[in-house]
Each structure stands twice: as C-alpha cells, then as structure tokens.
Amino acid sequence: MAGQVNLAPDEMRLVACGTGMPTARPKQAVSCWLLELGNGDKFLFDVGTGSNERIAALQIPYNYLDKVFLSHLHTDHFGDLDALFVGGALSGRQKPLRVWGPSGETPERGTKYAIEHLRKALTWDIDGRAGLTDPRGYFIETTEFDYKGVNKVIFRENGVTIRSIPAIHSLDGPVSFIVDWNGMKFVFGGDTYPNKWFAKYAKDADIAIHECFIAVPDMIEKFKFTPQSALSAGTQIHTAPEAFGKMMSIIKPRMAIAYHFFKDFDTSASILDGIRSTYAGPLSLSEDYMVWNITQDEIRVRMARVDGDVWPPPATEKPQLPDPSARIPYSDMINGGRYDVKDVIQPVYDRINKEYGINEKQE
Numbered sequence: 304m305a306g307q308v309n310l311a312p313d314e315m316r317l318v319a320c321g322t323g324m325p326t327a328r329p330k331q332a333v334s335c336w337l338l339e340l341g342n343g344d345k346f347l348f349d350v351g352t353g354s355n356e357r358i359a360a361l362q363i364p365y366n367y368l369d370k371v372f373l374s375h376l377h378t379d380h381f382g383d384l385d386a387l388f389v390g391g392a393l394s395g396r397q398k399p400l401r402v403w404g405p406s407g408e409t410p411e412r413g414t415k416y417a418i419e420h421l422r423k424a425l426t427w428d429i430d431g432r433a434g435l436t437d438p439r440g441y442f443i444e445t446t447e448f449d450y451k452g453v454n455k456v457i458f459r460e461n462g463v464t465i466r467s468i469p470a471i472h473s474l475d476g477p478v479s480f481i482v483d484w485n486g487m488k489f490v491f492g493g494d495t496y497p498n499k500w501f502a503k504y505a506k507d508a509d510i511a512i513h514e515c516f517i518a519v520p521d522m523i524e525k526f527k528f529t530p531q532s533a534l535s536a537g538t539q540i541h542t543a544p545e546a547f548g549k550m551m552s553i554i555k556p557r558m559a560i561a562y563h564f565f566k567d568f569d570t571s572a573s574i575l576d577g578i579r580s581t582y583a584g585p586l587s588l589s590e591d592y593m594v595w596n597i598t599q600d601e602i603r604v605r606m607a608r609v610d611g612d613v614w615p616p617p618a619t620e621k622p623q624l625p626d627p628s629a630r631i632p633y634s635d636m637i638n639g640g641r642y643d644v645k646d647v648i649q650p651v652y653d654r655i656n657k658e659y660g661i662n663e664k665q666e
C-alpha cells in the first residue's frame with residue numbers, strides 16, 4: 304500500500320486518487336492527485352468527487368494530508384473537500400486544512416468565497432461536534448492567488464516551490480500547477496483547452512499530467528451528448544486526445560499522464576489512437592490507484608494494492624481531550640424525549656472506566 308511504503312530521500316511518488324469524469328461511477332473518482340516527496344511532504348492536487356475514499360485507502364495519517372491545491376472550482380475537482388475537511392479532522396488531522404486556489408473574475412467566483420461558504424454550509428455539522436473530539440482540525444486556512452499569475456510562486460516551504468499558470472476552461476479562473484523539488488519538475492494541469500502557458504512552463508517536466516477528454520464519438524454514443532455539445536465540451540472546453548498528444552510533443556515530459564476520461568476496454572483504444580496520432584513519447588493512460596515512483600534515473604509505474612476494509616490510520620500525535628463545556632446543549636424539549644436506557648448502557652461505562660482508569664458518567 305502506497306502510504307506504508309517508505310520513499311527514498313530523493314524520490315517523488317504520485318498516486319492517482321481520481322481520474323474520471325463529473326458523472327460518478329464506482330470505478331473512477333474524479334480529479335485528485337497525491338504527490339509525496341522524499342523529504343516527507345505530501346500535497347493533494349484537487350479533491351474531486353469520490354476521491355476521499357481513495358485517499359483513505361492509502362492509510363496515510365491525516366496530519367500529513369493538510370495541504371490541498373485546487374485547479375478550479377468545478378465539483379469534479381473539489382467536491383470532496385468537505386469530506387476531507389471534516390473526515391480528516393475526525394480521523395487524526397490535528398491542525399487546520401490549508402487550501403490554495405485561484406481567484407476569479409469577481410470575488411464570488413474565487414476560492415476564498417467558495418471555501419468561506421462551504422464552511423458556512425457545514426455550520427450544523429461542526430457545531431454538533433464541539434466538545435466531543437479534538438477541536439484543532441476544524442479550521443480551514445485559504446490562500447487565494449491571482450489566476451492570471453504566469454509562473455508566479457504561490458508556495459515555498461521546505462525546499463518545495465509551487466507556481467501557477469492560467470488555464471482556459473469554462474470561465475476565467477482555472478489554473479495549472481508546477482512543482483519544483485530536488486531538481487525535479489512535476490506539473491499538474493487542471494481542465495483546459497490547450498494553452499500557451501502549459502506549452503512553455505511545463506517543458507521538460509519529469510511528470511506532466513494534463514487532462515484528455517473522452518473521444519467525441521464516445522461522448523455522443525455513450526454519454527448521449529448531442530453532436531453539437533460533444534464537439535464543444537470534448538474539444539473546446541476540454542482537451543481532445545489529438546490535442547493532448549500535440550501538447551506533449553511540444554513539452555516532451557519524461558512521462559505524460561492523461562486523465563479525465565472513463566477508462567474502459569472499449570474507450571481506451573480511441574483515446575490512445577488520438578494521442579498516438581500526434582505523440583510518440585512515454586505515456587500513462589491513468590486510472591485510480593495508479594502509482595508513479597520518480598527519481599532522476601527512473602520512472603516506475605505500478606498499481607497500488609488497496610484494502611476496502613480500512614480504518615483511520617493512527618494519528619501522528621496524541622489527541623487533545625475535548626472540553627465537554629464546549630458542547631452546545633439540546634433544548635429541553637429534545638432532551639426530554641430521551642428514552643431510559645441508562646441501565647443497559649451503564650455496564651459499557653463501567654467496563655471502559657475500569658479498563659482505562661477514568662470516571663466518565665452518562666449524560
């Protein structure tokens with residue numbers, strides 16, 4: 304399992320935690336990429352719908368999963384942020400979740416607005432947890448940066464530099480990210496029509512992830528798009544396989560990674576044909592749980608073996624005890640509706656109090 308295999312100090316590891324499309328399916332969550340560095344740092348690029356389950360499968364203590372970079376605010380790229388935020392805090396992230404994302408043309412279309420309002424939408428959820436668990440994880444620190452920034456630094460810590468470049472997708476706002484560490488370059492492209500910034504700044508990357516949408520005929524036949532919307536979504540809002548290949552021929556990465564299509568036995572061939580009509584270099588047609596180990600000398604591509612029956616990994620530090628006085632009480636009306644089961648619960652209290660040397664009492 305990826306989270307349990309140590310990295311060499313000079314190694315990078317990438318795990319695909321979501322490679323599919325906005326339409327949910329069990330086989331593929333949507334855009335989410337875990338980048339782990341030999342210095343111990345871990346970064347999540349996008350947390351698309353369904354990806355939290357993939358992240359959990361890797362059994363990584365949540366204190367390491369506190370940095371998220373969002374390419375844009377489509378739900379297939381950040382729809383599981385709420386699950387990572389609350390579930391992570393509950394499962395051992397004892398610090399705020401840090402989120403980086405682009406501004407928009409108006410404040411309402413920016414990451415700060417989205418996160419503030421997501422946090423507001425979770426008011427009942429978080430209020431209800433007060434006084435019950437370690438409170439330190441229930442905060443989000445948002446860094447919104449200018450979506451028009453071209454190769455501007457948005458993160459620099461611990462020998463890792465992350466820059467952003469604009470993308471062309473749907474509305475102004477989307478971006479791609481470039482990570483430099485230890486003489487290696489990792490590029491994560493969010494959704495985009497092929498763009499000149501990617502062509503320039505992703506050049507010679509060790510790893511270049513770029514979206515590659517499903518082929519137009521499959522969009523019409525399988526997704527039941529009209530030919531008009533299939534052409535527009537599949538080639539103008541997104542990158543068609545032929546255009547993906549053209550971009551990769553320009554930037555010549557050590558490994559090109561394509562995502563954002565349903566990878567089935569009867570869709571992969573047309574995607575591969577499209578890409579291979581314009582690109583002959585190293586290529587991964589990604590799927591969930593694909594793993595890339597990257598050093599200066601070698602890139603190994605494997606599949607992570609995961610277990611469906613996972614539990615939260617152990618926290619990296621001792622949990623802080625909750626403060627019961629922080630609990631928000633029930634109203635008298637609701638509290639008065641308790642059925643009396645104290646007699647059958649008391650043995651549970653007795654056993655746990657004895658076993659752990661504590662003296663807890665029923666409410």
Ligand SMILES: [Zn+2]
Nearest residue numbers: 375377472494
């Ligand atoms: Zn999108």
Ligand SMILES: [Zn+2]
Nearest residue numbers: 377379380494
């Ligand atoms: Zn997308």
